[in-house]
Ligand SMILES: Nc1ncnc2c1ncn2[C@@H]1O[C@H](COP(=O)(O)OP(=O)(O)OP(=O)(O)O)[C@@H](O)[C@H]1O
């Protein structure tokens with residue numbers, strides 16, 4: 520790795536302070552002017568000042584959202600996680616929102632992928648338009664098998680599109696998830712939780728009164744059940760991936776979703792999601808039994824579904 524890429528990795532990883540890097544709320548950026556003024560078509564000025572090494576990746580990743588008139592500015596960096604960095608953006612008025620969250624996936628070589636094989640079990644590969652890749656696409660299948668640049672990019676796209684299409688399904692069915700607004704090669708755009716000065720904290724950083732805890736626990740269970748009814752298991756659910764803003768919760772971070780129909784580890788993953796969620800609420804004074812909640816849910820939805828799909832051969836993403 521050369522010095523530049525190394526510095527980029529470090530810089531991109533840099534933990535940011537709690538203070539958002541908000542400078543001033545200024546008038547929306549005009550992409551056309553910026554594109555003409557900048558050296559590279561992807562390097563436009565934003566209120567948020569990215570570091571030198573973050574700049575081109577951020578510009579390249581968000582350019583489609585500027586071009587589609589979905590955002591007009593980047594206000595501040597919210598947080599860098601294992602696989603993505605999230606930014607607070609000013610929404611284009613046509614979206615009907617004031618602010619939007621851009622989740623920019625890290626460049627592949629810097630992503631600290633979760634051990635994702637367990638989640639990909641039985642999962643179809645999704646293409647950039649969110650449709651399932653055809654098994655007869657031999658060029659693609661070969662590229663994935665051989666882990667060529669093209670194949671790795673296809674898996675990266677699939678990971679991101681699982682997050683986006685899951686948000687679409689869940690939002691349409693009334694789950695407490697951010698409304699998805701756009702998807703591009705390296706980023707997704709969604710409803711923002713927070714305001715121009717700060718993003719919503721994760722539930723893990725919030726202490727609740729018992730009354731509020733009971734209400735939010737019921738809402739969490741409603742969401743877990745609603746997802747399960749749609750055959751969606753979050754896979755990384757805990758108080759770290761539930762945001763809290765103005766008395767309401769929002770579930771986030773869906774790229775690793777899995778399905779009872781195709782994932783043999785589904786029971787383990789669901790039980791872990793329920794247990795981790797219960798652990799937080801138990802600390803807030805809610806008495807609950809995660810094993811019992813899991814068993815009831817599993818019996819209600821999974822058994823029938825597994826029976827119905829027993830004879831189907833799953834289509835797996837290859838390694
Ligand atoms: N819609 C949103 N509105 C406001 N903040 C958000 C939104 N989505 C994500 N965030 C913030 O960005 C952080 C990282 O997002 P997310 O969990 O989706 O990415 P990640 O890279 O998988 O992170 P991690 O590795 O921490 O799980 C979240 O913990 C949250 O603070």
Ligand SMILES: [Mg+2]
Pocket residue numbers: 600759760772
């Ligand atoms: Mg997360």
